[in-house]
Amino acid sequence: VTEDDTTQPLGFKEVPAHYAGERETVDKMRDACAGDYEFAVACDMMALKYRDRSGRKTQGDAGKELWWAQMAAHVRGQGEDPRAYRGPSHAPYERPRRDSLVLDSGFLRDVEAWGHGDSADLEAGIIEAARQSTAGSFRGWERDSRLLKYLYTNKHSTPFEFAGLTIEVKAPIFVFRQWHRHRTQSYNEVSARYVEIPSDFYIPTVYRLMADGGANKQAQGTGAKLDEVAASAFQRKILCRYEELDADYKAAIQDGVPKELARLMMGVGQYSQMRATANLRNWLGFLTLRHDPHAQWEIRQYAIALHGVLSARFPQTMALWDGGTP
Numbered sequence: 001v002t003e004d005d006t007t008q009p010l011g012f013k014e015v016p017a018h019y020a021g022e023r024e025t026v027d028k029m030r031d032a033c034a035g036d037y038e039f040a041v042a043c044d045m046m047a048l049k050y051r052d053r054s055g056r057k058t059q060g061d062a063g064k065e066l067w068w069a070q071m072a073a074h075v076r077g078q079g080e081d082p083r084a085y086r087g088p089s090h091a092p093y094e095r096p097r098r099d100s101l102v103l104d105s106g107f108l109r110d111v112e113a114w115g116h117g118d119s120a121d122l123e124a125g126i127i128e129a130a131r132q133s134t135a136g137s138f139r140g141w142e143r144d145s146r147l148l149k150y151l152y153t154n155k156h157s158t159p160f161e162f163a164g165l166t167i168e169v170k171a172p173i174f175v176f177r178q179w180h181r182h183r184t185q186s187y188n189e190v191s192a193r194y195v196e197i198p199s200d201f202y203i204p205t206v207y208r209l210m211a212d213g214g215a216n217k218q219a220q221g222t223g224a225k226l227d228e229v230a231a232s233a234f235q236r237k238i239l240c241r242y243e244e245l246d247a248d249y250k251a252a253i254q255d256g257v258p259k260e261l262a263r264l265m266m267g268v269g270q271y272s273q274m275r276a277t278a279n280l281r282n283w284l285g286f287l288t289l290r291h292d293p294h295a296q297w298e299i300r301q302y303a304i305a306l307h308g309v310l311s312a313r314f315p316q317t318m319a320l321w322d323g324g325t326p
Ligand SMILES: Cc1cc2nc3c(=O)[nH]c(=O)nc-3n(C[C@H](O)[C@H](O)[C@H](O)COP(=O)(O)OP(=O)(O)OC[C@H]3O[C@@H](n4cnc5c(N)ncnc54)[C@H](O)[C@@H]3O)c2cc1C
Pocket: 181, 182, 183, 184, 185, 285, 289, 290, 294, 295, 296
């Protein structure tokens, strides 16, 4: 089977022969991208390329378009890996940790982390800050893991303020409204006074709409049971309302209404984007509240993504956090 075999709807059945012994382009693309968000968009662009040239260049472009579209969906967590049928020889796609796609159109991206102090190790500055009291410095993790644990367990928290992280987040406005209650982070958000609001709204899935809040009182409905039909009717209603609002917003801007006033009609499901920065101590405080099942499911998805980024950057501290807040 070759990659031009049109009988295979997904394009490449086996590793294409011209890649023999080499990494495939898709893997090189994944490495070149900062994370899921960029990689999914790159896959979209490949699908676009094959759609545009389909029937005009080589046989099998329609299959390739489908293959890249499926890879894009897979990276977004919405379908099977198009290479899965290759069997055990196929190394599955692993999500990189630098950024994550969250909800239907949001993301959380690691911009910058600090905390290495005088050492190359990102968490060493925490130890160095603690050792100021004895005029000492970082001695390597074989010895200093114990000190880190001691600091964490005994709530000697200020050394954890010598490390930190800046992230970029795209989330619905109602998530930002909860997020901005955390006063120890610094924020800068895109301004709808300067920038036209994009047509980007959060649409919860039918199953999210039907989810039972369990013991979480804030997540509970009236007790009436929402079935799949009613949930999808409500979902369609949200979508129609968003589309209507979006058309009215764009028309108002065309008519000369200033952006700062045209936005008044937009709802809290509208996506927005911000940068947030905080020291590690405060990120842990945020996680404690927003990674918890009592937090609303949507902000919790961002807390889970943040947990991934923090674990990649600060593995020793996050292992302590995972072991339980002292
Ligand atoms: C599940 C859940 C449900 C919630 N429901 C509601 C709700 O119904 N209505 C509502 O209004 N809010 C609600 N909140 C928001 C909540 O009340 C807090 O505002 C939010 O969680 C931020 O917590 P924080 O003040 O500890 O965090 P931060 O602002 O990040 O502060 C971190 C810590 O710094 C210290 N600190 C910061 N500022 C001050 C200050 N001015 N004075 C003294 N100490 C300070 C405190 O020790 C604080 O814990 C909810 C939060 C959660 C997690």
